[in-house]
Amino acid sequence: MHDPSIKPEKAVLVGLVTAKQDEDKAHDYLDELEFLLDTAGAIPDKRFVQRLPMPDSRTFVGAGKLQEIAEYVKAANIDIVVFDDELSGSQTRNIERELGCRVLDRPLLILDIFAKRARTTTAKTQVELAQYQYLLPRLTRMWTHLEKQRGGIGMRGPGEKEIETDRRIIRDKIALLKDKLKDIDKQKVTQRKNREELIRVALVGYTNAGKSTIMNLLSKSDVFAENKLFATLDTTVRKVVIENLPFLLTDTVGFIRKLPHNLVESFKSTLDEVREADLLLHIVDISHTAFEEQIDIATQTLNEIGCADKPSIVVFNKIDAYTHVEKDPIDLAPPTKENITLEELQNTWMAKVNAPAIFVSAKQKTNMDQLRKLLYDEVKKLHVIRYPYNGFLY
Secondary structure, three states: OOOOOOOOOEEEEEEEEEOOEOHHHHHHHHHHHHHHHHHHOOEEEEEEEEEOOOOEOOOEOOHHHHHHHHHHHHHOOOOEEEEOOOOOHHHHHHHHHHHOOEEEEHHHHHHHHHHHHOOOHHHHHHHHHHHHHHHHHHHHHHHHHHOOOOOOOOOOOOOOOOOOOOHHHHHHHHHHHHHHHHHHHHHHHHHHHOOOOOOEEEEEEEOOOOHHHHHHHHHOOOOOOOOOOOOOOOOEEEEEEEOOEEEEEEEOOOEOOOOOHHHHHHOHHHHHHHHOOOEEEEEEEOOOOOHHHHHHHHHHHHHHOOOOOOOEEEEEEOHHHOOOOOOOOOOOOOOOOOOOOHHHHHHHHHHHOOOOEEEOEOOOOEOHHHHHHHHHHHHHHHHHHHOOOOOOOO
8 A cells, every 4th residue: 555655756767779679669668667657656757768779788878878867867856767678787786876876677666566566475475586586696786775775666675674695595585485386386276176167267468458357347346456557466266157157267467568587487376377277368458559569478478378279269458448540531651550440450350360359348348248248158168068968058
């Protein structure tokens, strides 16, 4: 819970335009970084973007740009500077020396949000493990902060006021947390075995696509949902009955670009719910300008955990928020995402995705009955295959 007495920190954002990341994509990533900062409780104040062939190995950005950032940090009383890519320990140390303020990278910001939002023992253990794994190679640079521990984004440590500087102790903690997660995994395997009789459906997709809202509508439950990144960290399972057909519906942690590898590793037990699902509901925010890239990232993550070939339904959500610019009739250039109508987009994507697809608005409850009908049909197919002679009445 946010303490209203604590003044929000002012943050500067830094990104690069490179051969692999054009200007539009760089600003799109910084938009998402702003959203992450807002979720963490900070105030994005200004962004700096530099064009470089590749990140500077010493300070990420060039010396001139770093000096420009340093002058602004001092003049505007900036608390933190956040870089959109992962920084090495030496880069962070060099940048902090020049800027004279705290420096975060995207992975540390995401870890901070996860630490803030973790509620269950499982999620807290997973986040703590990821924090220590992030900390270990940066230990020499972190003790300078943690000797004088204070509050603030990126300072939410794994639960201690002063971090041990002994690498062996950190490694021991990592080993203990891994053992703890193995024990939790065994308990979850037992829980899943007890639920094996029912078809299992998992909600997957990019963070903030509306998974929890759709979960609430389908299951008539009250799963926490808000317009923030990573509103859901803990797996939630609900029994749903559509007409006479029962099944289990699972809400899972959202995917995101540049997700820290340590978090992917730590949350593999949570993603077991996805691996063991019979059907995936892939939720897509159709109103987002980069929704196609978000589909690719979700698909790539599903592929990494061996779930790309599972039966799925693609649910294009937030049609109420979809906007487009009318194309000039005399403009002969091919249509873009900005000037294509929702109807044209529907026709394009209904043909493009290799799965049943539907366009809905969970917020406005538009086409939710059609989604229930589609879900019923797909679950019934799986149920008939698994239990052909159980006497179910369809």
